[in-house]
Amino acid sequence: MAQQTLEVLQSTDLKPKPDSSELAFGKYFTDHMFMMDYAADKGWQRPRIVPYQPLTMDPSAMVFHYGQTVFEGLKAYRMSDGDIRLFRPEENFKRMNHSSERLSIPPIDEDLMLDYLKELVKLEKEWIPTEPGTSLYIRPMIISTEESLNVAPSNTYTFMIILSPVGSFYKEGINPVGIFVEDEYTRAAPGGTGNAKTAGNYCAAYKAQERATANNKAQVLWLDAIEKKYIEEVGSMNVFFKIDGEIHTPVLNGSILEGITRKSVIELLEHLEMPVQERQISMDEVIAAHEAGTLQEVFGTGTAAVISPVGSLQYKDQDYVVNNGKMGETAKQLYETLIGIQTGRLKDPFGWTVMLEA
Incomplete structure (x- = not known):
């Protein structure tokens, strides 16, 4: 895809910015958004930044009927000197193309989309909160729009990026949360769309989340679809266990989303010379470790919460309390x-951050 001129139409009706103390997850949205269109005979075209606005779509737009859509999530942070940092954004666009391939959506030019994202974030830099625990959440997405x-x-799609200043993902903040192990409903199966970031994966989880909420738990721990025995993910995050001094996480098996925070945690653990294994982990093994006193920590990893101790x-x-209900040293570090x-x-010894000058 060749470089195209980015059209910028600035809003003349700017919204008041929320107080940082009022920020939740995905409640407020900035003044502008990015859009780009795809047609089978023209490819991706018309990159533009426009005022944040509702979409006008035909009721027959295919996204409403068949759910052909993918999305991503990443964050921007604003420094005390005004400069802006993105965390591993190239990995998000790489994963978006992986998801698109699974959903039969045409690929995007990852480098160009990162350039367009940088321009949008720079335009909206005053929306980036600076208080501890806050950030600007970035949501790229593609929806199918053909009227059929x-x-x-x-045959047609729209790519969009919207921005939202956010606080903590959980109302509990970084404090440990309770998790409900789901042994009835299934999140994903091998050969399905579990390793793609697509909308249907999330609404299919609502019923299990209702069960978790009814049991006063914050999230769901999913087991495999076939035997309901092996651990896969926790909610919309990957999950790690510290057992007898070693860190373990479920191996990617085709039905688990390859989390960017997961990847970063594994690389960081290896850098810190802390043992980490990617392997198949059964719930029976976790319970046995708890009963033996060797289950030291459990925590989730994801863009929204970063690290979420369990x-x-x-x-x-039956409830199994982990580390006396406190955040473990490894999760904290x-x-x-x-x-x-x-x-x-x-x-940043890894080169993970991308800097945007103010």
Whole structure:
């Protein structure tokens, strides 16, 4: 895809910015958004930054009927000197193309999209909160727009990026959360779309989340679809276990999303010379480790929460408290290191951050 001129239409009706103390996850949105269109005979075209606005779409637009859509999530942080940092954005666009391939959506030019994203974030830099625990959440997405009820890939698409200043993903903040182990409903199966970031994966999880909420738990721990035995993900995050001094996480098996924070945590653990294994982990093994006193920590990893410590696991009507319900030292170290790199308080020895000058 060749470089195209980016059209910028600035809003003349700027919104008041929310107080940082009021920020939740995905509640407020900035003044502008990025859009680009695809047609089978023209490719991706018309890159533009426009005022944030509702979409006008035909009721027959294929996204409404067949769910052909992918999305991503990443963050921007603003430094004390005004400069802006993005965390591994190239990995997000790489994963977006992986998801698109699975959903039969045409690929984007990853380098160009990163350039367009930088321009959008720079335009909206005053929306980036600076208080600890806050950031600017970035949501790229592609939706199918062809006006047809034909059960086939769409011939037209719209790519968009919207921005949202956010606080903590969980109301509990960084404090440990309770997790409900789901042994009835299934998140994904091998050969399905579990390793793609697509909308249907998330609404299919609502029923299990209702069960978790009814049991006063914050999230769901998913087991495999075939035997309901092996651990896959926790909510919309990857999951790690510290057992007898070693860190373990489920191996990518085709039904687990390849998290960018997961990848960063593994690389960071290896850098810190802390043992980490990617392998198949059964729930029975985790319970046995708990009973033996060797289950030291459980934590989730994801863009929204970064590191989310788990204080308890409810499995078959029994609660298993982890680390006395407190955040473990490994989770704390990983959180502080990742946040430090993302916000510029710590050096980035990995080259993960992308700098945008103010």
